[in-house]
Amino acid sequence: MRRDQPPRPVAVGDVVAVYSDALGAWTASQVTGIDVAEKCAAVLELDWSGPEPATVADLGDVQPLRLTHHSWGGKLSHCNRSWVLPRSFTVIGSLPSLVTAPSYSYASVWGRGEQLALQRHWDSGDREDWNAPYALTCTADELAAEHTRGIVRAGVKHLTVRGITRLDCARLVSAFPDLTRLSLSGNLGTLTSAAALNQLARLQALTVSELFGMDASDCLLPRHVPEVEEVSLYGIPADYAAAMRKAWRSHVRHGVELDVRGARKPEWLAANAANPLRDWDGREHIPRTAYRKAVAQYEATRDAFLVEVTGGEDHGNIVEIGRAFGTAFNALDSRSPFIETVEREELFDALDFLADEAQTAAGRELTAARAALIEGANSSRDW
Numbered sequence: 001m002r003r004d005q006p007p008r009p010v011a012v013g014d015v016v017a018v019y020s021d022a023l024g025a026w027t028a029s030q031v032t033g034i035d036v037a038e039k040c041a042a043v044l045e046l047d048w049s050g051p052e053p054a055t056v057a058d059l060g061d062v063q064p065l066r067l068t069h070h071s072w073g074g075k076l077s078h079c080n081r082s083w084v085l086p087r088s089f090t091v092i093g094s095l096p097s098l099v100t101a102p103s104y105s106y107a108s109v110w111g112r113g114e115q116l117a118l119q120r121h122w123d124s125g126d127r128e129d130w131n132a133p134y135a136l137t138c139t140a141d142e143l144a145a146e147h148t149r150g151i152v153r154a155g156v157k158h159l160t161v162r163g164i165t166r167l168d169c170a171r172l173v174s175a176f177p178d179l180t181r182l183s184l185s186g187n188l189g190t191l192t193s194a195a196a197l198n199q200l201a202r203l204q205a206l207t208v209s210e211l212f213g214m215d216a217s218d219c220l221l222p223r224h225v226p227e228v229e230e231v232s233l234y235g236i237p238a239d240y241a242a243a244m245r246k247a248w249r250s251h252v253r254h255g256v257e258l259d260v261r262g263a264r265k266p267e268w269l270a271a272n273a274a275n276p277l278r279d280w281d282g283r284e285h286i287p288r289t290a291y292r293k294a295v296a297q298y299e300a301t302r303d304a305f306l307v308e309v310t311g312g313e314d315h316g317n318i319v320e321i322g323r324a325f326g327t328a329f330n331a332l333d334s335r336s337p338f339i340e341t342v343e344r345e346e347l348f349d350a351l352d353f354l355a356d357e358a359q360t361a362a363g364r365e366l367t368a369a370r371a372a373l374i375e376g377a378n379s380s381r382d383w
Contacts, residue, residue, distance in 0.1 A: 182197070245260050
């Protein structure tokens with residue numbers, strides 16, 4: 001597999017077709033550029049849907065998809081995506097590029113007609129949000145309530161479950177037997193019976209984030225789920241991550257996007273259970289040294305805050321603790337800037353986390369102390 005070419009052959013000008021659940025028909029797009037350095041392909045979606053096309057001639061006089069719904073303002077549906085052409089996409093021929101200007105938008109997943117469906121919904125005059133009938137997004141608690149009632153949702157093909165503390169994958173598979181796309185996320189939550197996901201014979205995409213409890217024996221196996229074309233794992237057990245890489249690496253050339261990051265050993269899990277900045281560990285733009293110093297500063301702030309609230313809650317001192325927190329992260333960020341919007345929100349979440357911990361330890365409400373801590377951080381921060 002050559003490093004200077006997409007793993008699955010595709011070239012500028014190629015027109016690719018895929019079945020779209022959103023449209024209930026086939027749709028098409030064109031590759032308008034390939035960036036070897038970034039390993040991405042510029043993809044222009046076409047304003048077309050219909051029966052499965054055999055060649056570009058079956059598309060007729062195709063035009064680029066121009067988006068006017070919501071706040072798009074007439075922009076082309078033109079986006080840089082991973083250069084791995086998903087296995088469900090078929091190259092049906094080639095045409096001169098319908099656009100020559102580069103795209104400055106980026107997304108990892110190739111579109112499957114969702115934007116065209118949204119545009120047609122908008123063009124019909126209906127300004128209400130379009131909700132795909134085959135897709136469901138819910139919390140783990142909402143899913144548990146359905147499991148209790150024994151509800152089977154055979155019509156759901158795309159399922160996103162957030163806020164998982166504990167989830168039995170065997171029960172999930174029984175309740176949603178027709179899934180093609182599954183996304184599961186938590187905050188050091190636990191998945192049990194993860195091997196049961198191999199029973200989802202039509203599965204095309206699996207995303208798992210910040211969930212544990214799986215091991216190598218729970219690996220998703222290509223022979224059981226031959227249509228999988230996207231495996232995205234972050235913050236998962238190290239042995240599970242290694243097994244998944246080994247099982248799927250050779251399938252990249254057949255159109256599988258494989259992204260496995262944040263493999264964690266049991267020791268890491270034990271050490272970071274009470275570390276709200278643990279997601280920074282291994283984040284691409286955060287230097288390793290900055291991460292270690294950030295955790296040390298968080299721990300110092302937590303300890304100082306706890307001493308104050310258990311010793312009388314002097315709000316003046318707490319404001320100073322918050323100010324020191326803001327100043328410390330100013331210094332860290334000035335050396336090699338890494339605090340962006342997400343990190344800024346996570347730092348304030350960390351302050352809330354330590355205040356919650358202190359409130360539990362003190363056995364009383366700490367509303368004023370929490371506010372003083374945040375006031376101090378806001379008064380000194382540059383991030």
